[in-house]
Amino acid sequence: MDLVRHLEYFTTIAHERHFGRAAERLGIRQPPLSQGLKRLEAELGLRLCERDSRGVTLTDAGLALLPAAHRVLDEVEQLRLLARRREEPARARVTVRIAPGLGGAHYSALVAACHRVVPGADVDIDEQSTADQIGDLHEGRADIGVLREPVVARGLTIGPQIGVVVNCLLPAVHPAAHSGRVRLRDLSGHHLVLPPRQHAPAAHDDVVATCERHGFLPESVAEVADERLVRGLVAAGTHVAFTTDPPRADGDSVVVALDGEPLSLLLRIAWRGDLSEPLADLPKAIVRALSRQTDSAIASAGISAGTSTGTRASAEDASPAMRRPRAVSELPAADA
Amino acid sequence: MTAAERKIQQCFDDAGVFGHLHAVALHDRHREIGVLPDEPVVLASVFKLPLMIAFAQMVDAGELDPTELTTLTPDVRSPGPTGFAAMADPVTVSWRDIARSMMTVSDNTAADALLSVVGLERVRTALAGLGARSTRVVGGIRDLYDALQKDFGSTSLADAIRHLQTVTSPAEFAGFDPANPHNNVGTCRDMLLLLEAVWQDRAASAEQCAFIRGVMAQQVWTQRLSAGFPFDDVVVSGKTGTFVALRHEAGVVEYPNGESYAVAVFTLSTRVRLVLPAADAAIAQAARLAVAALR
Numbered sequence: 001m002d003l004v005r006h007l008e009y010f011t012t013i014a015h016e017r018h019f020g021r022a023a024e025r026l027g028i029r030q031p032p033l034s035q036g037l038k039r040l041e042a043e044l045g046l047r048l049c050e051r052d053s054r055g056v057t058l059t060d061a062g063l064a065l066l067p068a069a070h071r072v073l074d075e076v077e078q079l080r081l082l083a084r085r086r087e088e089p090a091r092a093r094v095t096v097r098i099a100p101g102l103g104g105a106h107y108s109a110l111v112a113a114c115h116r117v118v119p120g121a122d123v124d125i126d127e128q129s130t131a132d133q134i135g136d137l138h139e140g141r142a143d144i145g146v147l148r149e150p151v152v153a154r155g156l157t158i159g160p161q162i163g164v165v166v167n168c169l170l171p172a173v174h175p176a177a178h179s180g181r182v183r184l185r186d187l188s189g190h191h192l193v194l195p196p197r198q199h200a201p202a203a204h205d206d207v208v209a210t211c212e213r214h215g216f217l218p219e220s221v222a223e224v225a226d227e228r229l230v231r232g233l234v235a236a237g238t239h240v241a242f243t244t245d246p247p248r249a250d251g252d253s254v255v256v257a258l259d260g261e262p263l264s265l266l267l268r269i270a271w272r273g274d275l276s277e278p279l280a281d282l283p284k285a286i287v288r289a290l291s292r293q294t295d296s297a298i299a300s301a302g303i304s305a306g307t308s309t310g311t312r313a314s315a316e317d318a319s320p321a322m323r324r325p326r327a328v329s330e331l332p333a334a335d336a
Numbered sequence: 337m338t339a340a341e342r343k344i345q346q347c348f349d350d351a352g353v354f355g356h357l358h359a360v361a362l363h364d365r366h367r368e369i370g371v372l373p374d375e376p377v378v379l380a381s382v383f384k385l386p387l388m389i390a391f392a393q394m395v396d397a398g399e400l401d402p403t404e405l406t407t408l409t410p411d412v413r414s415p416g417p418t419g420f421a422a423m424a425d426p427v428t429v430s431w432r433d434i435a436r437s438m439m440t441v442s443d444n445t446a447a448d449a450l451l452s453v454v455g456l457e458r459v460r461t462a463l464a465g466l467g468a469r470s471t472r473v474v475g476g477i478r479d480l481y482d483a484l485q486k487d488f489g490s491t492s493l494a495d496a497i498r499h500l501q502t503v504t505s506p507a508e509f510a511g512f513d514p515a516n517p518h519n520n521v522g523t524c525r526d527m528l529l530l531l532e533a534v535w536q537d538r539a540a541s542a543e544q545c546a547f548i549r550g551v552m553a554q555q556v557w558t559q560r561l562s563a564g565f566p567f568d569d570v571v572v573s574g575k576t577g578t579f580v581a582l583r584h585e586a587g588v589v590e591y592p593n594g595e596s597y598a599v600a601v602f603t604l605s606t607r608v609r610l611v612l613p614a615a616d617a618a619i620a621q622a623a624r625l626a627v628a629a630l631r
Contacts, residue, residue, distance in 0.1 A: 131349070150352035150606040161504045202352030205614055206607075268505075 004076055006040040007069045009033055010048060014066055017055045092121040094279065096286075097128040097136060099148035100195065101265045102164065103245045106290055113289035117281045129199055137272050144275075144282055148200045149266035159269035159283040162290050166263035169234050169241040172252045180247060183259040185215030192218035193230050193241040207242070207263065214262050340629035344371050344622045351618035353583075353603040358524035359626035362535055362588065362596040367630045371622075373524040376470055376514040377602040380577030381442045382584050383473050383520040385530055388551070388575075390454050390462040391435050392544035400453060402432035408449055414478045415493060419443025432547070439551045439575060444477040451476040463526075466533045471522035480579075483518050484511055503608050506581045512604060524600035527586035531598040535588055549573060552587065559613070560585040561599060563620035564627070581605045583615045589627055597630055599623045 009026065013033070016022040023033045041048055048062035058066065094114050098107075107125065114123040128136065133145040134153045151158065168182050176182035192211065197204040208221060222239065224230050233239040235252040244265055247255045267290070269283045337345070348355030348371070358373030394400045407428045408420050418441040420427050420434075429437075431450070438446035451459075459473045481493050487510055490496035506512040514521045533539035534548050552573035560583070562572045574587025586600035601619045605612055 152349060152352055152354055152606055154354075158505055158507060201350040202614060 001039055001043060003040075003043070004073070006036050006043075007072055009036045010040055010062075011066065011069050011073060013037060013049060013056055014058055014062065017057070019051070019056065092118050092278075093124060094118050094121045094144075094282070095124045095142045096144050096146070096282075097126060097133045097142040098146040099130050099133070099267060100127050100199065101148065101244060102290075103243070105246070106164070106244065109289040110286060113285040114282065117285045118278050133270075137270060140272065143271060143279055144286070145270050146286060147268050147270055148203050149268050150202050151268045151270060153270065156270045156272055157274070159271065160287050162267045162269070162287055163264035164244050164267065164290055165261055166242045166244060166258065166265055167247060167255050168258050169231070169243045169245075170254055170256055171234055171237040171240070172254050173237050174240075176256060177254045178249065179256070180249070181257050181259050183214070184211055184262055187211075187216045187218075187240050190218065191220045191222055191233075191239045192216075193222045193224050193233055193239045196223040196225055199225075203266070210262055214260075338369070338629075340369060340625060341371055344369075344625050347618050347621045347625065348603065351603075351605075351614040352607065353605045353615050353618060355618065355622060356524050356602040357600065357622050357626055358528050359597055359599040359623070359630060360528055360532070361630045362532060362598055363594060365532075369626050369629050370524070373528075373600075374470065376521040376523055377584070377604065378512055378514055378579070378582055379471075379473075379520045379522045380579035380582045380584060381444075381447070381477075382522065382527065382575055382577035382586055382602075384438050384442065384447050385527065385575045385586060386459050386463050386468070386471065386473055386522075387447065387451055387454060388435055388439055388548055389466070389530060389534065389539045390458040391431075391450055392540035392548055393462055394454055394458055395432075396541045396544055400431060402435075403430050405430055406434070406449070408434075408445055413445040414448040414476070415481070416442075416444030416477065419446055420449075421445035436551050436554070439548075440554045441556055442576060442578070448476045448478050462539075463530075466529050466539060468522070468526035468529050471526040472517075473520050474518060475520065479518075480511065480520075487511065500580055501608060501610070506604055506606060506608060509581075509608075511579070512581055524586070524602055527600040528598045531586060531588055531600075535596065535598070549588075555587075557585075559616040560619040561587045561589070561601070561623050563617070564624035565589050577602075580610065581608050583612070583619060585619055585623075589623070595631070597627045599626055 009022070012022045012026055013019065016025060019030050019033060023030045026033065037049065044065070046061040046065070047059050048065065050057050050059060096110065096114060098110070111123055111125055114121065114125070130147040130151065133142065133147050134156065136142040137145050137156055146162075147153075149161065168187070170177050170182060174182070176186055192208075194204060194207060208218075211218065222233070224233065230241050231253050234241055242263060243255055245255050247257055269286055271283075275282065344357055345355070355371060356373060356375055356377055357371045358368070359370070360368040391400070395402050405428050407426055409426045410424065413421055415421055419437040420429070421444045431453070434446045434450055437443040438450055456473060456475070463471050463473065481496075484500065485491075485493055485496045488496045488499040490499060500509060503509055510516045511519060513519065530539065534545050537545045539545055539548070552575060553571055555574055555576070557574075557576050560576060561574045565572050569592045571590045572587055573590075574585045577584035581604055582602075583605065584600075584602040588596055588598050590596040601622050603615050603619060605615050
């Protein structure tokens, strides 16, 4: 007998509690449905259903076996899905892993870019720490990674760098909250909330160094992962934080631009080996998608506005005459 | 990987650098620890260590009087931020003090002046004689600067340096690539072979080896190996190498009870920056972890 088909009869009858409606749902007539159920009962050696004037009720045995019948049918469904996926190679799967720090608008742009590059693909996008991404890229569990700089990875293909502009999450009571713009030095006296250092140690240290470089020595640095807690601390008035969200003025914490754009979330696209068609176009598409979200994002395949400490200094920093740098490198000064 | 090696690797990861390390107990050669100690790295100014040994051998052979004076005029001096390279006027100085300036403040003018009398061939012979087979010295500082200028198609060194500061990855500059035959490259393990020979009076005569050790203990930089051993009675001798993304030091840590440890740490930062204290601190911390594991 066709056990799968007969289990389907049984579960449909159990669901509809009525032979007529069950037959209709299965697209067959009632007599073969009744015969089918009888054959299944004979095969199992049990009565599964009782039929009376009001409809169908399951016997104790029927109730006991129903979950197992569902499980068998679920597995068969899974089997068919897998088979279909294999016979339709066009239905590709794109697995993209992204370092934390981007906002909702970045993600929707990223998904849209993946769909444009690989039409009809299943796009699997998730956040993952840079260290975990390196492992997953090496082992083929992810196709493309968007990692947080500095990326120290052996054996991966290193693609373009993207800089996403970072804004400041400020208490609404801060004097600069409604001017739409704040200088890092104006954050003095506040505590700084950052994601836990262990998520990206070198990048974390760079952010703190850039704050110091521009005159903001935080009262303390609090390491908080939960975004709601971050917003709460900022709303309370004592803390500030950084975000890639666009400026907004409502609520008890607001997002304002940082004067001179001293901070950017530096990301690096990486993958293993060579990308096969059609994925080869994906790195460029990701750069475009993330750049469009912030007009001033630095996106480049080679030449970028550089590092996060100081090279994109605002006009005020250029005023002291350029002196020879300290002897930190065995290079003469660039003005020599 | 042992627990100590994992800690060292983690220390490099934390600083965002590719790291290499080799450390041995010189008083008990069986104890050593390494993280990629055999992977070639561009040497930057660490190449001045084999040059120093070749100079000492030349003195031993009676081919050069170390007290003979020579005059370095500004027009022929290789550029650099320290020592004679940073000075404005002609300097008359002995060969051994030129060597001292090369080692203590990584003076580029001194290195190129010394290389011009010692010659690449003597450096190669010194390396081969001490078994440093993975180390290759193909030129001096001026050659490095010429390559830098050529690489960026610049008409001046200043312009090339400005270009170099805008690259977003060390892969964009051939000067950081150990596979490039125009670069001086070496391994941490080879640097330890050289140091061990200097400390055991095998690299040259006992007198010349003592001279090299004395000069290396006079090195002025304290942010790398020295920072890992901040004790009045511990002597740290070393030679650094620094070239934008490259930060290295090879040296010896000596305790008053006779324990001594040779340590070489090479790092390549993925951030092309002139100032990166995290990388310097990682060298100190990696050396501290290595020596602690060997004690």
